[in-house]
Amino acid sequence: MKKIFHFLLKGILALVAFLLVTFIVLKLVYNDDIPKGIPGKPADEMAFKILDAIHHKEFTQAKEIHWTFRGVNRYEWKLQQNMVDVYWDDYRVSYQTQYPKISFAFKKGKRIEGEEKQEAIDYAAFNFNNDSFWVVAPHKIFDIGTTRELVEENGRQKLLVKYNSGGTTPGDTYLWEVDENYQPIAFKMWVSIIPFDGIEAKWSNWEMTAGGFPLSRKRTLFGIEIPVTDLKVIP
Known part of the structure; x- marks a missing residue:
């Protein structure tokens, strides 16, 4: 029994050591400072070119966007009503989305209250x-x-x-x-929920939607695809 315990303990310690070394290596590799650029008109001109490239006007006119994230959370976002069913x-x-206090919540189809x-x-x-x-x-980008x-x-x-205010994690x-x-x-990101600075996520496989604007169908982080499925636009 003692041999089994010592074997398990060594295994746990080895795993902890591996994770610690991995964390240190990643922290050293992804330790970029936020670059400094030129604010004002030059930046906004580029931002408008990006919005034109992704047909932002058509995006703002869409009725709904549906998707599932991680196979767990399913969304039906009604853009014109500033409301999303989660x-x-x-x-x-x-x-x-604009007035969270008037949101409703249900469990098994019955409305819930309180905590x-x-x-x-x-x-x-x-x-x-x-x-x-x-x-x-x-x-x-103009939020x-x-x-x-x-x-x-x-x-x-x-x-x-830079997202200086609003959202769940201002400062990202x-x-x-x-x-x-x-x-x-x-994009490279500096965000509060990830302890590494300057991690890159790739956006690819842009496809036109029924709403007249394209969406990326593949986003990867460390080569692992971000799990967005059942993506659909209702114009």
Whole structure:
């Protein structure tokens, strides 16, 4: 019995050591400072070119966007009503994106109140803010509370977007890289929920939707695809 215990203990210690070394290595590799760029007109001009490339006007006119994230959270976002139905387990929250206090929450089809209601709304809000970003992030570069800077790196122009207020994690910063047509292909991020600085996520496989604007169908981080499925636009 003691031999088994010592074997398990050694295994746990080895795993902890491996994870610690991996964390240290990643922290050393992904330790970029946020670059400094030129704010004002030059940055905004680039931002408008990106919005033109992704048909932002058509995006704002869409009725609904549906998707599932991680196979757990399902969304039916009604853009014109500033409302999204969020489904998970036995819950559904009709979350009002501009006025969260008037949101409704249901469990097994029955309306809930009190602390359980608030917990459900908080869950819906946090996850919608995160999960929708992985679907429509390029359309949010002029969100309220954002600032933009034009950055020159390796002879290429990039757009730095800082989210100074609003959302779930204010202070997050993203450096967008685009192709020759100003369509986004990747961003580096400095975000509070990830302990590494300057991690790159790639955006690819852009396809036109029924709403007349394209969406990326593949986003990868460390080569692992971000799990967005059942993506559909209702014009």
